Amino acid sequence: MVKVSFLGIGLMGLPMAQRLIGAGYSVTAYNRTATKLEKLSEVVNPKGSIAIAHTPAEAIAASDCVVLMLTNAQAIRDVLHQADLSDRTVIQMSTISPDESREICLEVMAAGGTYLEAPVLGSIPEAKSGKLIVMVGAEPEQFEQWKPLLQTLGENPVLIGSVGSAATVKLALNQLIGSLTSAFAASLGLVLRQNVDVEAFMQIVRQSALYAPTFDKKLQRMIDRDFEHPNFPTKHLQKDMNLFVETAKSSNLDTASIEGVQQILQTAIDLNLADLDYAALFSVIVPEESKIH
Numbered sequence: 001m002v003k004v005s006f007l008g009i010g011l012m013g014l015p016m017a018q019r020l021i022g023a024g025y026s027v028t029a030y031n032r033t034a035t036k037l038e039k040l041s042e043v044v045n046p047k048g049s050i051a052i053a054h055t056p057a058e059a060i061a062a063s064d065c066v067v068l069m070l071t072n073a074q075a076i077r078d079v080l081h082q083a084d085l086s087d088r089t090v091i092q093m094s095t096i097s098p099d100e101s102r103e104i105c106l107e108v109m110a111a112g113g114t115y116l117e118a119p120v121l122g123s124i125p126e127a128k129s130g131k132l133i134v135m136v137g138a139e140p141e142q143f144e145q146w147k148p149l150l151q152t153l154g155e156n157p158v159l160i161g162s163v164g165s166a167a168t169v170k171l172a173l174n175q176l177i178g179s180l181t182s183a184f185a186a187s188l189g190l191v192l193r194q195n196v197d198v199e200a201f202m203q204i205v206r207q208s209a210l211y212a213p214t215f216d217k218k219l220q221r222m223i224d225r226d227f228e229h230p231n232f233p234t235k236h237l238q239k240d241m242n243l244f245v246e247t248a249k250s251s252n253l254d255t256a257s258i259e260g261v262q263q264i265l266q267t268a269i270d271l272n273l274a275d276l277d278y279a280a281l282f283s284v285i286v287p288e289e290s291k292i293h
Helices: 013-022 056-061 073-080 098-110 124-129 140-153 165-193 198-206 213-224 234-250 256-270 278-285
Strands: 003-007 026-030 049-052 065-068 089-092 114-117 133-137 158-161
Touching: 003 013, 003 056, 013 026, 013 049, 013 065, 013 124, 013 140, 026 056, 056 073, 065 073, 073 098, 089 098, 089 140, 098 114, 098 165, 098 234, 114 133, 114 140, 133 140, 133 165, 158 165, 165 198, 165 213, 165 234, 165 256, 165 278, 198 213, 213 278, 234 256, 234 278, 256 278
Parallel strands: 003 026, 003 065, 026 049, 065 089, 089 114, 133 158
Antiparallel strands: none
């Protein structure tokens, strides 16, 4: 079985690494905050094994394949530059820009390794169940080689194209997360402020072409203003929206509407909502009555 190093045991990295262990992979894990590694061994009937590394270089040295689930491109470079990448494959699964992904690909190849990108759509429940949507930017032969590993995380990984293409699609999708959520928050806020029955509103939305399942996923959180235990924190969505705007501008797109969402997310960060679920942007769009004046 392939030896895998998994770097980045966070909200998503933990269940993803656990899936690989459960499927029979020999996993060596590293995380900057060591306490997050404590739950890694909690796998029911593991077929593989788990080892803990104290440095990125130690983890990578023990592996054939390096899976990355890190915060951003700088964090990726920080760990890769510490290690010998000769004859190793790097599978980059974080959300970064297409230009960043292409640049890191060239750096990995120059160091004697190979690289593919495989960002995912989905949150903690999908990561636990192996039902993430895995988008791949790679050469066809790379995709076929690593498809069994990727299928452990998502049943039907999709080859989008060469490196950069999957990163582009991931940014396009995460832009929709921010825009759809902020648009729904505004509509729900108006319904609440005008004392209209929320369920009557939702019944109409659900029957229409306007409906997106994320509305129901975030509905109760927004009504209750309960943003604890996030599947995707506000600070991560802000990072992704910033990447989208930067990439879109370089592609000569008008980003005015997206910049409005950017500002909402920045205000949420300023209100100390960074580590809460991104549905917390509702608190910016629909401030509590006592805080309006």
